[in-house]
Amino acid sequence: MSGDSAKQVLDTLGRPGPHRVLRGDLGVAGLPGVVYTPERGLGLPAVAFGHGLLQPVNRYRALLRHLASWGIVAAAPATRPLMSARLLATNLRTTLDVCTGVRLGDGEISVDPTRLAVAGHSMGGGAAVLAAAEDDRVRAVVTLAVTETHPSALDAAREITVPGLHLAAAEDRIAPPVGHAEAIVTAWAGPVQLRTLPKTTHLGFAEGRHWSELLLDGKGERTAQRLAKSLATAFLLRILTKDNRWDELLTSPVKGAPLTLHR
Numbered sequence: 001m002s003g004d005s006a007k008q009v010l011d012t013l014g015r016p017g018p019h020r021v022l023r024g025d026l027g028v029a030g031l032p033g034v035v036y037t038p039e040r041g042l043g044l045p046a047v048a049f050g051h052g053l054l055q056p057v058n059r060y061r062a063l064l065r066h067l068a069s070w071g072i073v074a075a076a077p078a079t080r081p082l083m084s085a086r087l088l089a090t091n092l093r094t095t096l097d098v099c100t101g102v103r104l105g106d107g108e109i110s111v112d113p114t115r116l117a118v119a120g121h122s123m124g125g126g127a128a129v130l131a132a133a134e135d136d137r138v139r140a141v142v143t144l145a146v147t148e149t150h151p152s153a154l155d156a157a158r159e160i161t162v163p164g165l166h167l168a169a170a171e172d173r174i175a176p177p178v179g180h181a182e183a184i185v186t187a188w189a190g191p192v193q194l195r196t197l198p199k200t201t202h203l204g205f206a207e208g209r210h211w212s213e214l215l216l217d218g219k220g221e222r223t224a225q226r227l228a229k230s231l232a233t234a235f236l237l238r239i240l241t242k243d244n245r246w247d248e249l250l251t252s253p254v255k256g257a258p259l260t261l262h263r
Contacts (some may be wrong), residue, residue: 017070045240050124085149
């Protein structure tokens with residue numbers, strides 16, 4: 001908001017937005033997954049979110065619901081836990097097709113095909129990068145603890161000219177930032193921002209508990225999730241809706257999420 005400090009904006013966007021949220025099932029369109037929408041609205045922005053390695057989509061439920069409360073349709077395909085990044089990228093693009101191709105809710109919700117984004121955690125973040133490089137409808141990309149993928153998200157980043165926001169986990173032993181998020185950000189062709197959360201692990205952005213914590217690094221961390229909600233919301237509203245009330249947050253370091261790179 002105009003005149004507010006970065007901390008004030010962070011706190012504002014960390015709380016649920018003004019919209020009542022509805023939950024739907026992507027399965028009605030032939031793709032397993034969930035979609036969260038504001039109760040009503042035409043020409044809304046939308047984001048397709050890719051889950052992390054071995055992670056179910058319900059570990060991102062609060063993030064998706066939060067985005068919807070701020071007026072962004074948020075959908076996540078529920079693919080097999082070990083699905084390849086290439087196939088997940090395809091499913092993200094299909095999710096955007098579903099969001100733009102049908103009226104959601106009771107027909108009172110529609111998505112503007114010029115206001116689309118992709119996002120994801122871990123391998124899902126890498127898949128989001130692949131999807132953005134392949135789909136010129138995508139206007140923004142958000143990743144959380146992104147991992148390099150096969151095919152290469154690093155190579156794909158060189159083709160992406162739209163803005164990207166990348167949140168890395170400094171204590172990530174699955175995808176250390178230096179070889180994953182930092183490399184992808186360095187290769188990014190468009191405007192890009194990297195924030196490295198100093199005490200966060202690879203699974204810090206995933207909500208609740210899950211058996212995969214026995215195999216992978218870390219566990220869900222509320223501070224990381226709160227920062228991800230606020231920063232992703234500010235970024236997507238700014239890029240997809242041109243709402244500049246949140247610029248102070250996007251251009252300033254904040255406690256727990258310093259700006260590592262911004263260009």
